Amino acid sequence: MSTSAQPVTAQPVTARPVTVRPVTVEHHREPLGIGQESPRLSWVVDTDVPGWVQRAHEIEVSDPDHPGEPLRTGRVDGCEQVLVPWPAAPLGSRERRSVRVRVWGQEGGPTAWSAPTVLETGLLDAGLWSSRMVAPALPPTGEGGEPAVLLRGEADVRGGVVRARLRATAHGVMTLHLNGAPVGEDVLHPGWTSYATRLRYSTWDVTDLVREGRNALGAHLADGWWRGHLGFAGLRDVYGATTAALVQLEVEHADGTRTVVGTDASWRSTLGPVTRADLYMGETFDARRRLEGWSTPGFDDAGWDAVTVEPFDTSTLVAPDGPPVRRQGVVRAVAITTSPSGRTIVDFGQNLVGRLRLHVPAGEPGRVVTLRHAEVLEHGELGVRPLRAARATDEVVLDGREFTWEPEFTLHGFRYAEVDGWPGGLTADSLEAVVVHTDLRRLGEFECSDPLLTRLHENVLWSMRGNFVDVPTDCPQRDERLGWTGDLQVFAPTAAYLYDTAGMLTGWLADLAADQHPDGNVPVYVPWADVDPDLPPLGAEAGWGDAATVVPWTVYERSGDAGVLRRQWGSMTAWVDALSSRAGHALDFASGGFSFGDWLDAAAPDDQPWAARLPWQAVATAYLARSAQIVRDAAGVLGETAAQQRYGDLADRVAARYRTEYVTPSGRAAFPSQTAYALGLAFGLLRPDQRERAGELLAEQVAADGYHVGSGFLGTPLVCDALADTGNGATAWRLLLQTQCPSWLYPVTMGATTIWERWNSMLPDGSINPGTMTSFNHYALGAVADFLHRRVGGLAPAAPGYRRLRVAPLPHPALTRARTAHETPYGRAAASWTLDGGEFTLEVTVPPSTEADVHLPDGSDPVTVAAGVHRFTCTVTEGVAAEAPAAFAGA
Numbered sequence: 001m002s003t004s005a006q007p008v009t010a011q012p013v014t015a016r017p018v019t020v021r022p023v024t025v026e027h028h029r030e031p032l033g034i035g036q037e038s039p040r041l042s043w044v045v046d047t048d049v050p051g052w053v054q055r056a057h058e059i060e061v062s063d064p065d066h067p068g069e070p071l072r073t074g075r076v077d078g079c080e081q082v083l084v085p086w087p088a089a090p091l092g093s094r095e096r097r098s099v100r101v102r103v104w105g106q107e108g109g110p111t112a113w114s115a116p117t118v119l120e121t122g123l124l125d126a127g128l129w130s131s132r133m134v135a136p137a138l139p140p141t142g143e144g145g146e147p148a149v150l151l152r153g154e155a156d157v158r159g160g161v162v163r164a165r166l167r168a169t170a171h172g173v174m175t176l177h178l179n180g181a182p183v184g185e186d187v188l189h190p191g192w193t194s195y196a197t198r199l200r201y202s203t204w205d206v207t208d209l210v211r212e213g214r215n216a217l218g219a220h221l222a223d224g225w226w227r228g229h230l231g232f233a234g235l236r237d238v239y240g241a242t243t244a245a246l247v248q249l250e251v252e253h254a255d256g257t258r259t260v261v262g263t264d265a266s267w268r269s270t271l272g273p274v275t276r277a278d279l280y281m282g283e284t285f286d287a288r289r290r291l292e293g294w295s296t297p298g299f300d301d302a303g304w305d306a307v308t309v310e311p312f313d314t315s316t317l318v319a320p321d322g323p324p325v326r327r328q329g330v331v332r333a334v335a336i337t338t339s340p341s342g343r344t345i346v347d348f349g350q351n352l353v354g355r356l357r358l359h360v361p362a363g364e365p366g367r368v369v370t371l372r373h374a375e376v377l378e379h380g381e382l383g384v385r386p387l388r389a390a391r392a393t394d395e396v397v398l399d400g401r402e403f404t405w406e407p408e409f410t411l412h413g414f415r416y417a418e419v420d421g422w423p424g425g426l427t428a429d430s431l432e433a434v435v436v437h438t439d440l441r442r443l444g445e446f447e448c449s450d451p452l453l454t455r456l457h458e459n460v461l462w463s464m465r466g467n468f469v470d471v472p473t474d475c476p477q478r479d480e481r482l483g484w485t486g487d488l489q490v491f492a493p494t495a496a497y498l499y500d501t502a503g504m505l506t507g508w509l510a511d512l513a514a515d516q517h518p519d520g521n522v523p524v525y526v527p528w529a530d531v532d533p534d535l536p537p538l539g540a541e542a543g544w545g546d547a548a549t550v551v552p553w554t555v556y557e558r559s560g561d562a563g564v565l566r567r568q569w570g571s572m573t574a575w576v577d578a579l580s581s582r583a584g585h586a587l588d589f590a591s592g593g594f595s596f597g598d599w600l601d602a603a604a605p606d607d608q609p610w611a612a613r614l615p616w617q618a619v620a621t622a623y624l625a626r627s628a629q630i631v632r633d634a635a636g637v638l639g640e641t642a643a644q645q646r647y648g649d650l651a652d653r654v655a656a657r658y659r660t661e662y663v664t665p666s667g668r669a670a671f672p673s674q675t676a677y678a679l680g681l682a683f684g685l686l687r688p689d690q691r692e693r694a695g696e697l698l699a700e701q702v703a704a705d706g707y708h709v710g711s712g713f714l715g716t717p718l719v720c721d722a723l724a725d726t727g728n729g730a731t732a733w734r735l736l737l738q739t740q741c742p743s744w745l746y747p748v749t750m751g752a753t754t755i756w757e758r759w760n761s762m763l764p765d766g767s768i769n770p771g772t773m774t775s776f777n778h779y780a781l782g783a784v785a786d787f788l789h790r791r792v793g794g795l796a797p798a799a800p801g802y803r804r805l806r807v808a809p810l811p812h813p814a815l816t817r818a819r820t821a822h823e824t825p826y827g828r829a830a831a832s833w834t835l836d837g838g839e840f841t842l843e844v845t846v847p848p849s850t851e852a853d854v855h856l857p858d859g860s861d862p863v864t865v866a867a868g869v870h871r872f873t874c875t876v877t878e879g880v881a882a883e884a885p886a887a888f889a890g891a
Contacts, residue, residue, distance in 0.1 A: 007844075007854070007863060007865055007870040007871060007872050008870065008871040008872075009050050009865070009868050009869065009870050009871075016046075016047065016048055017047075017111070017112075018045060018046070018047040018049065018052065018103075018105060018111045019045070019046045019047070019111060019112065019114075020043050020044070020045055020046075020101055020102060020103055020111055020112075020113075020114040021043060021044045021045075021046065021114060022043075022100075022114050022115045022116070022117045023041050023042065023043050023059075023099045023100065023101055023114060023117040024041070024042045024043070024117070025039045025040075025041060025099075025117065025119045026039050026040055026083075026321075026503070027321065027322060027500070027502040027503030027506060027559075027561075028119075028320075028322075028323075028503060029323050029439070029441060029503075030323070031117065031118075031119035031120065032119075032120050032203050032204075032205060033120060033121070033122035033165070033167065033201075033202065033203025033319055033320075034119060034120070034121055034122060034319055035121070035122055035124065035318060035319030035320075035321075036121075037090040037091045037092070037121065037124055038085070038086035038090045038091070039086055039091075039119060040083040040084060040085060040086060040563070041059065041083070041084050041086065041099060041101070042081060042082045042083055042084065042825060043057075043081050043101050043103075043114060044081075044825070044826060044827050044847075045081070045103060045111075045826075045827065045848045045849065046827065046848075047105075047848050047867075048868075049105070049848075049867075049868075050866065050867065050868035051106075051866040051867055051868060052105050052106070052848045052849070052867050052868075053079060053105065053106060053848070053849050053866070053867065054079050054081055054103050054104070054105065054848070054849045055077065055078075055079065055103075055104050055105060055106060056075045056076055056077045056078065056103065056104040056110075057073075057075075057076055057078075057080070057081065057084075057101055057102070057103045057104070058072060058073055058074060058075050058076065058101065058102050058103075058110065059072070059073045059076075059084070059087050059099065059100075059101050060072045060073075060099070060100050060101070060113065061087060061088045061097050061098070061099055062097065062098045062099075063096065063097060063098070064096055064097070064098045064116075064118055065096060071087070071088050073087045075104065075110075079849055081103070081825075081826070081849065082559075082560045082801050082803075082825045082826070083559075083560060083561055083562075083563065091121045091124075092121070092124060092125070093121055093122070093123050093124045093125045093128055094120070094121060094122075094123070094128075094165075094250070095120070095121050096118060096119070096120045096121075097118070097119055097120075098116045098117070098118050099116065099117050099118075099119065100113045100114045100115065100116045100117065101113070101114050102114065120203075122167065122201070122203050122319040123167065123317070126314040126315045126317060127314075129246070129248060129314040129317065130248065130260050130262070131246055131247060131248040131260075131261075131262030131263045131264060132246070132262075132263055132264050132265070132309045132310075132312070133171070133244045133245070133246045133263070133309070133310040133311075133312035134151070134244060134245060134246075134263045134264070134265070134267050134307040134308065134309055134310065135171075135242045135243065135244040135307060135308045135309075135310050136149040136151055136221065136242075136243065136244075136245075136269030136305070136307055137149075137269055137305035137306070137307075137308075138242055138243070139271070141236070141237075142276075144276055144278065144281045144282075144391060145223070145228065145229075145276040145277055145278030145281040145282065145283070145284075146222075146223050146227070146228070146276065146277065146278070147271050147272070147274060147275045147276060147277065148220055148221060148222040148272060148274035148277045148408070148409055149220075149221045149222075149243065149269050149270070149271060149272065150218065150219075150220055150221075150269065150270050150271075150272040150291065150294055151218065151219045151220075151221060151245055151263075151267055151268070151269045151307065152216060152217065152218045152219075152267065152268055152269075152294060152295060152299070152301055152304075153216070153217050153247075153261075153262075153263060153264070153266055153267040153268070154214055154215065154216045154217070154297055155214075155215055155217070155249070155259075155261035156213060156214055156215070157210055157211070157212060157213065157215050157251050157259055157261075158212065158253060158259060159212040159253075160253045160254035160255060161207065161210055161212065161251055161252070161253060161254075162207075162252045162253060162254050163205075163207050163251075163252040164205070164206045164207045164209070164210040164249065164250065164251045164252070165203055165204065165205060165206065165249075165250045166178065166183055166203070166204045166206045166217075166247070166248070166249050166250075167201055167202070167203045167204075167247075167248045167250070168189070168190075168201060168202065168219070168245070168246060168247040168248070169189075169190045169199055169200060169201035169202070169245075169246050169317060170189070170190055170219070170221060170224075170226075170243065170244065170245045170246065171195070171199075171226045171227070171239070171240055171242070171243050171244040171245075172221050172222055172223055172224045172226045172227060172243035172244070172245075173188045173189060173190070173191075173221075173222050173223070173224030173225075173226075173409055174189055174190075174219050174220060174221045174222070174245055175189070175219070175220045175408055176189075176204075176217075176218070176219055176220075176247065177216075177217070177218035177219070177220070177295035178206050178209045178210070178215065178216070178217055178218070178249075178295070179209055179210070179211060179215055179216055179295070179296060179297065180216070180293065180295050180296040181209050183204050183206060183209070184202075184204045185326050185327065186202065186324040186325065186326060187324070187325045187326055187327060187408075187436055188224060188325050188409070188411070188469075188470065189202060189324060189325075190202060191324070191325065191470035191471070192224070192225040192470050192471050192527055193318075193507070193511050193527060194511040194514040194515050194526075194527045194528070195226065195239050195316075195527070196316070197316055197514045198316060198318050198510060198511060198514055199316050199317055199318070200317075200318055200319070200320055200507070201246070201317050201318070201319065202319075202320060202324060203319075206249070210249075210251055213297075214297040214298065215249070215261075215297060216295055216296050216297040216298075216299065217247055217249060217261075217262070217263075217295070218294060218295030219245045219247055219263075220272065220274070220408065221243050221244075221245050222243070222274065222277040222408070222409035223236075223243060223277065223278060223279075223409075224279065224409065225238075225239070225279065226238075226239045226240055226243060227239065227240060227241070227242070227243055228277075228278045228279050228280070228281075229278055229279065229280040229281060229389075229390075229479065230280075230529060230531050231479070231480060231482060231529065231531025231532055232388065232389075232478070232479045232480045232531070232532060233531055233532045233533060233534065234389055234479070235531050238529045238530075238531060239529070242310075244310050244312075245263055246262070246263055246312065247262045247263045248260065248261075248262035248263070249261050249262055263307075264309070265306070265307065265309050267307045268301045268304035268305065268306060268307065269304060269305050269306075269307050270291075270301070270303070270304040270305060271289075272289060272290075272291060272294070273285055273286050273287060273288075273289040273290045273291070274286075274408065274409065275289070276395075277407075277408070277409035277410060278409075278410060279409070279410055279411060279481070280389070280390040280391070280392070280479050280481070281390065281391045281392075281393070281410075282371075282373075282391055282392055282393040282394045282395070282407075282410050282412070283394050283395075283407040283408070283409055283410040284394070284395040284396075284397070285394075285395070285396050285397065285405055285407070286397040286399075287360075287396065287397060287398055287399035287401070287403060287405075288365060288366070288397060288399040290399070318510075320503075320507065321503045321504070321506040321507035321510070322438070322440075322501075322502075322503025322504035322505075322506065322507055323438060323439040323440060323441075323503065323504070324438070324439060324470075325436060325437065325438050325439065325469055325470050326436070326438075326439040327354075327434050327435070327436055328435045328436060328437055328439070328465070329434075329435050330357070330432045330433060330434055330435065331348045331349070331350055331352055331432065331433040331435060332348070332428060332432055332433075333346050333347065333348055333349075333428040333431065333432070333433075334347055334348060334349035335347040335349075336426060336427070336428065339377075339380050339381050339382070339418075340379070340380045340381065341381060343381070343382070343418050343420070344418065344419045344420065344422070344426060345377070345382065345416055345417070345418055345419075346416065346417045346418075346419060346426075346431065347415065347416055348414075348415055348416070348417075348433045349415070349753070350415060350462065350753045351375050351376075351413065351414070351415040351462065351466070351752075351753045351754040351776060351777055352413075352414065352415065352433055352435050352462065352465070352466060353411055353412070353413050353435070353436060353437060353465065353466035353467075353469060353476040353477075353777070354411060354412070354433055354434045354435045354436040355394070355406060355407045355410060355411060355412055355433075355434055355436065356371055356394065356406070356407075356417060356431050356432070356433060356434070357404065357405070357406040357431065357432050357433075357434050358371075358396060358404065358405050358406070358430065358431050359402075359404050359429065359430055359431065360396060360398065360402060360403055360404070360405060360423075361402055361423055361424055361430075362398075362400055362401055362402050362423070363398040363400070363423030363424075364398065364400065364423070365398060365399050365400040366397065366398065367397070367398040367421060367423060368395055368396070368397050368398075368421050369395065369396045369398070369419065369420070369421045369422055369423075370393065370394075370395050370418075370419070370420040370421055371393065371394040371395070371396075371417055371418070371419055372384065372392065372393050372417065372418040372420075373392040373393070373394075373412040373413075373414035373416070373417050373418075373477075374386075374387065374392070374414055374415075374416050374418075374477075375413055375414055375415055375416070375477055375754075375775075375776040375777060376415065376416070376762060376768065376776055377416055378766065378767060378768050379766060379767070382416060382418045383768050385768060386477070386478055386761075386768060386774045386775060386776070387477060387478045387479070388478050388479045388480075388772070389479040390477065390478050390479040392412045392413075392414070392477065394407055394410065394412075398423065406434060411436055411469065411476065412476075412477065413466055413475065413476035413477030413478075413776075413777050414433075414477070415753065417431075417433075419431075435465065436469065437465045437466065437468050437469050438468045438469060438470055438504055440468065440499035440500055440501060440504065441499065441500040441823075442498070442499055442823075443496075443497065443498060443499055443500050443822055443823040444497040444498045444499075444789065444820070444821065444822045444823070445820065445821050445822075446785070446788050446789055446792075446793050446818075446819070446820040447818070447819060448792065448793075448815050448817060448818035448819070449815050449816040449817045449818070450737070450814065450815055452737075452739070452745050452748050452749070453736075453737075453745075453788070453792075453815075455748050456744055456745060456748050456782075456784075456785075456788075457785055457788055458753075459747070459748065459752055459753055459754050459755050459782065460494065460498075460755055460779065460782035460784075460785040461498060462753060462754045462777075463754040463755040463777050463778065463779040463782050464491075464494070464495055464498055464499065464779050464782075466754065466777050467777065467778075467779050468495070468499070468501070468504065471483040471508065471526075471527065472487070472488045472491075472495070472504075472505075472508060473487075474487045474525075474757075474775070474778060474780070475757065475775040475777055475778050476777055477775065477776075477777060478775060482525035482531075483508065483511075483525045483526045483527060484524060484525045484544070485512070485522060485523070485524055485525060485526060485541075485544045485545060485546075485547035485548075486524070486541075486543050486544035486547070486596065486599065486713060486714070486780070487713070487778070487779065487780040488508075488547055488551060489543065489544065489546055489547040489550045489551060490543075490713060490714065490716075490717045490780055490783045491717075491779050491780055491782065491783045492505070492547075492550060492551050492554040492555075493554050493557075493558070493783070493786040494779075494782065494783050494785045494786045494789070495779075496554055496555065496558035496559070497558070497785075497786065497789050497822055498785075500559075500823075501555075502555050502558075502559040502561060502564075505551060505555055506555065506561075506564055506567075508526065508551075509548075509551060509552055509555075509564065509567075509568050509571070510567070511526050511527050512526045512547065512548060512551075512571060513548075513568060513570070513571035515527060515528040516548070516571055516574060516575070517578075519578055519581070520540075520574030520575055520576075520577050520578030520581075521539070521540050521541075521545065521575075521578045522540070522541070522544070522545035522547065522548045522571075522575050522578075524538060524541050524544045524545075524596075526547075538594070538595075539582045539591070539593055539595070540575070540578040540579040540581070540582040541595060541596060542579060542595065542597075542616070542619055542620035542623040542624065543596065543597075543598075543599075543619060543620075543623050543713070543714045544596060545575050545578070545579060546575070546579075546623050546626065546627050548568070548571050548572055548574075548575035548627075549572045549575060549576065549626075549627040549630040549631060549634075550626075550627070550630065552564045552565055552567075552568040552572065552634075553565070553630045553633070553634060556634075556637070556800055557797060557800055558797060558801070558802075559800075559801055559825060560800045560801020560802075560803065560825055561801075562637050562638070562800070565634045565637055565638055566638055569634070569638065569640075572627075572630070572631050572634060573631055573643065573647075575627065576624070576627050576628055576631050576647065576650070579620070579623070579624050579627065580624060580628075580650065582620070583620065583621070583624055583654075586657075587621065587624070587653060587654055587657040588617070588621075588657065588661065589616075589617040589620050589621065594610070595610075595616035595617075595619075595620060596610060596616070596713075597610055597612050597614070597615070597616030597619045597620075597712075597714070598612035598613075598614055598616075598619055598675045598711060598712035598713065598714045598715050599612070599712050599713040599714065600712045600713055600757070600758060601613055601614075601673075601675070601710075601711060601712035601715075602708065602709050602710050602711065602712070602742040602759050603710060604712070606758075606760075606769060606770065606771040607771055607772075609712075609773065612673075612675065612712050613671060613672075613673040613675070613676075613710075614669075614671050614673045614675045614676045614679075614715070615671060618658070618661070618662045618670075618671060618676065618679070619675070619679065619714055621654060621657055621658045621661070621662065622658055622679040622680065622683050622685060623683075623714075624650075624654045625651050625654040625655045625658060625683055625685055626683045628647045628648075628650040628651035628654060629647075629648075629651045629683070629684070631643070631647040632644055632647040632648040632651055635647060655683075655684070655685040658680065658685045659680075659685065659686065659687070659690070662676065662680075663680060663685075663686065663690065663694070665690075666690065666693050667680075667686060667689075667690035667691065667692075667693035667694035667697065668693070668694075668697055669694075669697065672697070672701055673701065673710060673711070673715075674698065674701055674702060674705065674709075674710040674711045674715055674719050675710075675711040675712065675714065675715025675716075675718075675719075676715075677694050677695075677697060677698035677701060677722060678698065678711065678715050678718035678719045678721075678722040679714075679715065679718065680694055681694055681695060681698065681718075681722035681725065681726060682718040682721055682722050682725075691726060692726060692727075694726070695722065695723065695725070695726020695727060695728050696726070696728070698719070698722055698723060698726070698728065698731075699723060699726075699728040699731040702719070702723070702731050702734075702735055703731065706740075707731070707734040707735050707738050708735075708738055708740065708741075708742050708743055709735065709738075709742045709743055709744065709759060710742075713780050713781070716781055716783065716784070717783035717784065717786065717787075719732075719735065720732040720735065720736060720784065720787045720791070721787060721791070723735070724791055724810055729810050729812075730812075732787075732791075732810075733810075733812045733814070736784070736787075736792075737812075737814060741759055741760050741764070742759030742760065743759070744781070744784055746759065746760075747759075747761070747762070750762055750764075752776065754776060754777040755777070755778055755779055755780075755781055755782035756775065756776050756777075756778060756781070757773070757774060757775035757776070757777075757778035757780075757781075758771070758773075758774055758775075759781075761774045761775065761776055762776070788820070789820050789822070790806075790808075791808070791809070791810045792809065792810060792815075792818050792820075793809065793818050793819060793820025793831055793832075794807050794808050794809025794810070794818075794820070794831045794833065794842075795807060795820050795821070795822060795829060795830070795831040796808070797824075798852075798853055801824070801825045801826075802822070802824035802825060802826060802829060802847075802850065803826070803849075803850055804850060804851050804852070804853070805824075805829055805846060805850060805851070805852035805853070806852070806853050806855070807831050807842070807844050807852050807853070807854045807855065808854075808855035809831060809833050809842060809857060810857065811833060811835050811840060811857055811876070813835065815835065816834060816835055816836065817832070817833065817834045817835070818832070818833055819831070819832030819833070820832075821845075824847055824850070826847040826848060826849050826850050827847030827848055828845060828847060829845055829846060829847050829850075829852075830843075830844070830845040831843070831844050831845075835876075838875050838876055838877060839873065839875060840856070840857060840858070840873065840874050840875070840876050841871065841872070841873050842854070842856065842871070842872045842873075843869065843870070843871050843872075844865065844869070844870045844871075844872070845868075845869050846865060846866065846867045846868055846869075846870070847867060848867045849867065850866075850867060851864055851865065851866055851867075852864070852865050852870075854870070854872060856872055856874045857874070857876050858874040858875065858876050860874065
């Protein structure tokens with residue numbers, strides 16, 4: 001076999017000037033109304049100069065409202081460009097600054113200044129909220145969802161308006177209006193947080209909507225997570241018995257004064273055209289009840305009800321850490337058919353999360369158009385049984401006019417919609433599906449020559465989109481939709497590759513810490529709400545509570561943000577202490593009790609998802625070791641020397657306990673299963689002399705399982721890596737390419753367009769799994785996409801924030817090509833390869849200011865390359881192409 005002695009580095013014909021993109025602020029896409037007084041700054045340098053490295057930078061901070069001498073740091077030597085500390089005095093509330101940066105490379109003068117970024121703080125001082133939380137008058141509660149309420153108030157604004165900001169939050173979900181126009185594009189604002197301690201508010205620039213003289217503010221308010229149905233026990237009013245809104249308009253004038261108005265006792269409320277709105281049940285819109293001009297000045301609200309001013313602690317208000325939920329595009333219908341029972345079924349070709357937008361023709365007033373939603377068809381009819389108590393039904397009552405309508409306050413997980421009562425003939429132009437999720441920035445991509453693997457990756461992507469709706473949920477369709485910690489714990493690396501999740505997850509982790517019990521135990525879903533009286537008593541739940549350590553460490557590893565480790569430090573240590581306490585002095589988890597363990601093991605009966613082959617005590621022991629390792633490493637990053645020693649000792653003792661109790665001296669698992677071997681190998685719990693034998697036994701176990709998946713939520717993400725890291729890549733490939741159930745590709749062969757909760761959510765005959773817990777959009781088992789990115793595509797971080805890359809593709813003769821790319825904090829990184837017979841060609845793109853360690857699949861020594869585009873070739877045999885030598889373990 002042969003390898004090119006040195007990589008071929010692409011030289012640009014004409015090098016473009018080195019430029020700097022606009023500065024980003026913390027993890028905000030739009031730094032308006034931020035909550036940090038000393039926000040950290042980042043920037044990306046664009047250049048095609050091979051080997052380019054930043055050697056210094058200079059930051060300029062100015063006040064855009066008071067021109068004068070800006071603050072300049074002067075030349076600061078060093079390569080730091082990710083989350084650089086704020087160089088100026090801390091900011092107060094409502095302060096604005098313009099920031100730009102220039103950099104120096106290895107030689108020559110500085111670049112041109114980046115385009116300026118204007119940032120603005122929100123209300124850092126809770127005392128600046130002068131508006132009041134007001135509650136509308138509500139009718140007695142019903143069954144299928146409560147009506148949304150219109151609230152309005154008016155105020156005078158003097159002339160000379162320079163700037164206007166609207167800030168708002170709610171107990172419930174809301175859309176806002178100012179002088180008859182909608183404000184912003186947020187959906188389901190303000191989202192779902194741990195309301196008692198963290199109620200998020202947002203800020204909008206409404207300068208163009210404010211007018212001199214009389215102004216009208218309006219809020220359309222519905223139950224949302226606050227008061228609507230929540231969880232799987234049919235509960236509602238979980239957080240409160242009434243909705244409420246807090247709205248504040250702040251107008252700055254040319255003379256330096258400020259007008260502040262908003263919700264108070266003068267506001268009025270009434271029931272509007274949305275007569276039923278619930279996240280699970282759906283929404284009803286009665287066009288006959290529309291109130292034209294209700295949010296414009298001078299509207300007659302004399303017949304409306306007075307609001308009630310509610311006591312409210314403004315110190316619980318927090319600015320967003322990440323982007324809001326917004327519409328993300330539309331999906332057109334691909335087919336309209338008639339079911340065997342005669343119902344009209346619309347197929348959108350993709351399981352998605354969102355709602356329908358209807359273009360309703362004129363029809364007789366009072367006619368009701370009914371929309372039912374489901375993810376799958378079962379024998380030609382809408383498969384609604386997996387929705388359980390969630391009705392997922394929207395209704396439109398016509399008023400005789402044409403109009404376009406889309407629900408405001410509900411979401412559905414669906415591919416199919418059943419339409420009843422449509423006036424005239426329904427066509428593909430009559431409706432479209434609106435995709436809704438948190439407005440995350442796309443970072444990663446993957447595709448390969450195998451269409452099934454490429455579709456699998458696309459399914460993972462769609463499942464993430466559908467479940468990252470303000471909170472990372474388990475499923476988006478049935479009566480559950482909770483932020484299960486175990487699901488995110490296994491999926492976080494995949495999520496961080498596909499999208500910029502750092503801001504969203506920073507906020508979610510703050511909720512996790514807020515909801516953490518006094519003894520350090522972490523709820524199994526966050527935000528926590530006691531929505532299931534039948535849930536068995538849970539102690540510290542291994543694999544689920546470990547989100548407290550794994551998720552912040554993943555955010556740090558992928559974004560380079562050590563600050564999240566500092567903010568979560570108390571939560572991380574408290575969790576490890578809680579799990580250690582459950583383990584007991586002997587670290588044996590002898591107290592018994594229930595635990596999820598390797599949930600949904602492929603071998604578990606459909607009605608006993610907890611009945612895994614590996615006892616939960618072994619899973620808990622392995623996870624205790626893993627979380628102790630993470631806290632040890634986080635302590636090293638943070639300079640917590642004593643904690644580093646303490647948790648390092650704990651990690652070593654727990655690993656020893658795992659070896660003593662669950663592994664023979666040779667490396668054989670006491671309870672043979674794919675998860676048993678994968679945990680020991682992936683978490684580094686085995687001695688070096690045990691690893692090789694354990695890898696062989698794992699490969700034998702996979703073979704004994706017929707090269708089918710033989711693990712559950714916690715083991716599945718680890719098996720392929722454990723095989724590849726021990727020189728058993730061929731077995732990993734056979735497992736990955738398996739198409740018979742249980743496998744990753746079986747759902748793809750069944751037409752799946754998202755990841756299923758169960759390997760057999762749909763049976764080969766088209767019947768839905770008979771169990772009571774079946775979802776067709778669950779991202780947890782899609783955590784295998786991290787393996788596709790790191791090992792098939794071959795691109796992984798080797799240092800926090802991708803400051804150093806590891807490129808180590810694991811090719812297979814069944815593929816002729818694969819490519820992956822990721823927008824790192826330093827710019828675009830990519831790896832693509834082709835395999836033609838035994839000729840392997842790899843192209844690597846390394847961002848400026850970074851390096852990459854390139855491992856070729858022929859076993860040659862790794863090569864380190866600097867920024868630029870590099871090409872490698874080598875010859876591999878069929879066997880080598882399916883293996884990853886042990887020397888390359890640990891990507």
